[in-house]
């Protein structure tokens with residue numbers, strides 16, 4: 001059973017959230033007293049508790065979501081918290097709903113013609129997806145040996161990539177110079193360091209062990225190893241040619257998939273550490289300048305209406321710089337991969353039309 005100190009911390013966390021008037025996280029919204037009482041004594045087979053689920057959102061009251069799943073079982077064991085939160089985040093995905101089969105959009109990428117052929121608005125386009133290696137839990141339950149073993153497995157996969165466009169090298173974080181790391185982060189290729197949301201979730205243990213980045217020469221195909229998720233597979237390039245970016249991602253995912261089994265849930269699709277990424281795990285984004293409409297007070301609500309999420313120039317929880325925003329699909333669950341990309345595509349086309357007319 002769950003240790004009394006842990007139960008006490010869960011109850012203190014609940015009280016802290018309730019007292020925080022400025023906290024607007026989904027965690028605060030759905031962690032009711034009833035949910036606390038129902039779940040505070042439960043433990044997954046790997047020993048994870050409700051505290052592991054909520055501690056990031058309790059430590060960071062400015063969280064948007066505020067929860068993480070320490071292992072796959074957490075999504076079922078702590079359902080009374082996860083289900084309504086998932087429904088809220090992912091466009092009403094109900095507890096009875098089921099993620100459709102994977103459709104990355106093979107054969108359909110040509111329809112996604114360049115959103116900005118004159119190069120007036122879009123700096124770059126990026127599509128990423130996450131994958132979890134079967135047989136391993138998520139960050140808070142991984143041992144140092146797990147991290148190193150997983151890194152060894154993915155390095156092997158990278159060595160087997162022969163496609164001329166995709167082939168590249170793996171660069172472990174352990175031993176990377178600060179200069180190289182800082183430059184890769186500034187150029188939007190590498191994950192940042194010291195993310196307080198991940199740290200509070202116990203997701204940065206043994207850092208930088210087992211973490212790293214693979215990329216091709218052009219840095220248009222990249223794979224992150226053991227940051228928030230086991231793998232983050234990324235395709236990106238300058239400009240607004242979404243079709244080309246998706247085409248490369250599909251090729252990359254299929255190449256990697258052939259070599260490793262990934263965790264998939266019948267209902268929730270591809271499994272990820274953060275519930276915001278479940279299902280397709282796809283975030284398709286552009287770095288875009290829309291000086292006229294982004295200055296208007298209703299810009300956020302226009303984006304909400306188009307099912308788009310706005311982030312800053314250095315990713316989640318960062319600010320815009322020089323009027324450039326990162327705009328992407330928000331929902332990743334309850335639609336196909338292609339539909340997630342199309343949601344971004346159609347929304348951005350609409351925003352560009354509004355900007356031109358303004």
Ligand code: ADP
Pocket residue numbers: 124125126128185187188189190191232236283285286287311312313314315316326
């Ligand atoms: P993720 O997209 O993996 O959820 P972040 O929001 O932290 O994570 O973004 C990771 C990095 O990708 C950041 O450096 C961010 O600026 C960069 N990025 C996101 N979208 C684009 C884009 N369309 N063009 C260039 N860089 C991008």
Ligand code: CIR
Pocket residue numbers: 056062063064065066067197274276277316
């Ligand atoms: C938060 O709750 O703000 C962080 N734990 C990150 C959640 C992921 N955000 C998102 O919108 N996809």
